[in-house]
Amino acid sequence: MKKRILLINPPGTRRVYLETNVKVGAPVLPSLGLAALGGALAACGHSPRVLDLDVADIAGEHTGALLRKTILEFEPDAAGITSITPTWRGAMDIAAAVKAISPETTVICGGVHATRFPEETLATDCVDYVALGESDFTLCDLLDSDAPAAVPGVASRGADGEVSAERRALIDDLDSLPMPAWEMFDLGRYHMSHLTERRRPGGYIETSRGCPFGCIYCDKTIFGRRFRAKSAERVVDEIEYMIRRHGFREIHIVDDGFTTNLARAKEICRLMIDRNVTIPFNLFNGIRADRVDDEMCVLFRRAGCYQVALGVESGNDAVLDSVSKGLNKDDIRRAVSLCKKHGLETFGFFIVALPEDTRATIMDTIDFAIELDMTISKFDIAVPLPGTVMFEQLDSRGLVRTKDWSRYIFHRTDVPLYDHPNLGWDEIEELYKLAFRRVYLRPKYIIKRFFHSLRTGGLIKDALSFLSAKWN
Ligand code: B12
Ligand code: SF4
Numbered sequence: 132m133k134k135r136i137l138l139i140n141p142p143g144t145r146r147v148y149l150e151t152n153v154k155v156g157a158p159v160l161p162s163l164g165l166a167a168l169g170g171a172l173a174a175c176g177h178s179p180r181v182l183d184l185d186v187a188d189i190a191g192e193h194t195g196a197l198l199r200k201t202i203l204e205f206e207p208d209a210a211g212i213t214s215i216t217p218t219w220r221g222a223m224d225i226a227a228a229v230k231a232i233s234p235e236t237t238v239i240c241g242g243v244h245a246t247r248f249p250e251e252t253l254a255t256d257c258v259d260y261v262a263l264g265e266s267d268f269t270l271c272d273l274l275d276s277d278a279p280a281a282v283p284g285v286a287s288r289g290a291d292g293e294v295s296a297e298r299r300a301l302i303d304d305l306d307s308l309p310m311p312a313w314e315m316f317d318l319g320r321y322h323m324s325h326l327t328e329r330r331r332p333g334g335y336i337e338t339s340r341g342c343p344f345g346c347i348y349c350d351k352t353i354f355g356r357r358f359r360a361k362s363a364e365r366v367v368d369e370i371e372y373m374i375r376r377h378g379f380r381e382i383h384i385v386d387d388g389f390t391t392n393l394a395r396a397k398e399i400c401r402l403m404i405d406r407n408v409t410i411p412f413n414l415f416n417g418i419r420a421d422r423v424d425d426e427m428c429v430l431f432r433r434a435g436c437y438q439v440a441l442g443v444e445s446g447n448d449a450v451l452d453s454v455s456k457g458l459n460k461d462d463i464r465r466a467v468s469l470c471k472k473h474g475l476e477t478f479g480f481f482i483v484a485l486p487e488d489t490r491a492t493i494m495d496t497i498d499f500a501i502e503l504d505m506t507i508s509k510f511d512i513a514v515p516l517p518g519t520v521m522f523e524q525l526d527s528r529g530l531v532r533t534k535d536w537s538r539y540i541f542h543r544t545d546v547p548l549y550d551h552p553n554l555g556w557d558e559i560e561e562l563y564k565l566a567f568r569r570v571y572l573r574p575k576y577i578i579k580r581f582f583h584s585l586r587t588g589g590l591i592k593d594a595l596s597f598l599s600a601k602w603n
Pocket of ligand 1: 142143144147158159161162163164165167168210211212213214215216217218239240241242243244262264265266267270335337348349350351353354385386387416516517539540541542
């Protein structure tokens with residue numbers, strides 16, 4: 132039987148980005164996870180709708196009233212709420228509100244934090260089921276089943292109060308995934324930061340899932356370590372569908388490892404060129420510095436890529452070793468200079484206060500950022516996301532100070548999350564702010580950025596961001 136399901140995105144962007152030092156980089160695009168679920172639901176005959184409370188929150192709308200109005204109008208059979216660690220608490224409040232407005236609506240939670248903590252998520256009567264991990268097919272099966280608790284990948288609380296939480300096998304054939312349902316979103320309400328955007332509207336695409344590496348701070352709860360990929364044909368079909376069917380004018384690739392299989396990545400670019408499906412795109416989530424070569428950069432450029440993000444993390448080889456990155460500074464130097472040689476913008480992710488960091492190694496990281504002189508350098512505070520090796524390391528030593536997950540945000544220093552083995556939080560905060568000042572207030576950078584923004588038309592936005600940033 133056809134069912135109405137309301138897919139809800141909880142607020143997050145305001146606290147995670149807009150109230151922090153990196154507000155200039157805040158990305159506000161439609162959730163790919165919800166679009167993927169919507170596509171799968173539509174493909175099996177259901178009627179999905181999205182309620183994006185994050186966008187409503189940014190716009191200053193009253194999210195509680197909006198939720199109420201939407202539920203009373205749409206009368207969903209089920210509500211599906213997504214969450215990651217910092218938005219989980221808010222997602223639980225939304226679950227309670229849904230039940231208060233409409234007790235007969237089935238409430239299903241999914242996403243990384245609910246998957247990691249099904250017991251806690253099912254602790255109240257407000258959540259009926261948790262969909263564990265990848266749920267593209269789980270959610271349809273759950274809605275179609277007379278015994279939802281028995282559907283593989285569904286966690287629920289039994290009559291005895293016990294929670295059964297068995298994961299479903301990962302999806303092998305990613306070409307079998309239906310196209311994401313972008314029609315559920317009002318694309319006019321979304322935008323990237325001008326730092327990572329050329330044209331609007333932009334949209335996320337995933338071409339693969341899983342990453343074989345094991346960086347200690349990275350959460351692998353959903354897609355795991357096995358690399359699985361869509362075929363080049365499917366990827367280019369999907370890009371074409373985004374452009375022609377939905378009017379996207381730019382794409383942002385969110386794969387953990389777009390170039391894990393370099394031959395496939397090159398094939399995708401070649402096919403984009405051959406089929407004339409070139410479009411401005413960036414490698415938003417970063418590629419590994421050891422998975423890029425000259426030919427790849429040439430193909431990136433020809434296919435429309437203008438910006439490559441790289442996970443640099445640290446400017447100290449011993450610290451890089453300690454986080455099991457499997458890369459050293461020379462690998463990173465090589466990748467950055469290759470990208471620059473081919474005229475690609477570079478975006479570097481750096482982490483301040485990794486467990487082995489000291490004041491001196493953080494200064495190495497700042498110096499390395501200056502040496503690399505990338506188009507954008509983004510500094511994050513090392514956050515031990517639950518389930519990561521880093522969390523286990525700190526927690527087993529009794530160093531984790533709070534499990535208030537709403538505070539697990541990469542760019543906030545106002546509340547200490549853990550006791551760092553070598554540094555106090557005052558010092559972490561001081562070094563974090565110093566990193567931005569030393570990298571961005573260099574005359575060489577300012578002059579270069581000025582000409583860059585003249586060329587790309589971002590001069591006024593750059594000037595405003597510069598003036599509104601908190602440098603101290
Ligand atoms: C793109 C991305 C972003 C984007 C947009 C996220 C979005 N809302 O769409 C941006 C840049 C905004 C972002 C920001 C952050 N991100 Co992010 N992000 C990603 C990334 C790279 C891809 C996410 C994605 O679209 N995947 C593809 C879709 C299809 O997968 P999915 O969303 O997981 O959905 C599937 C399942 O989870 C499940 N599912 C999800 N929701 C629901 C709901 C229901 C009802 C059901 C049934 C199932 C279900 O089914 C889906 C289909 O299989 C992931 C890494 C990764 N590889 O997943 C990190 C990741 C999700 N991000 C992460 C983090 C930590 C953050 C930040 C907190 C970092 C920070 N700055 O502090 C912020 C928070 C932002 C916010 N607004 O709250 C972590 C989350 C870890 C955790 N424990 O929470 C991840 C896993 C990275 C990592 N490996 O550590 N992120
Ligand atoms: S940080 Fe990147 S390379 Fe490291 S495990 Fe996560 S996705 Fe893989």
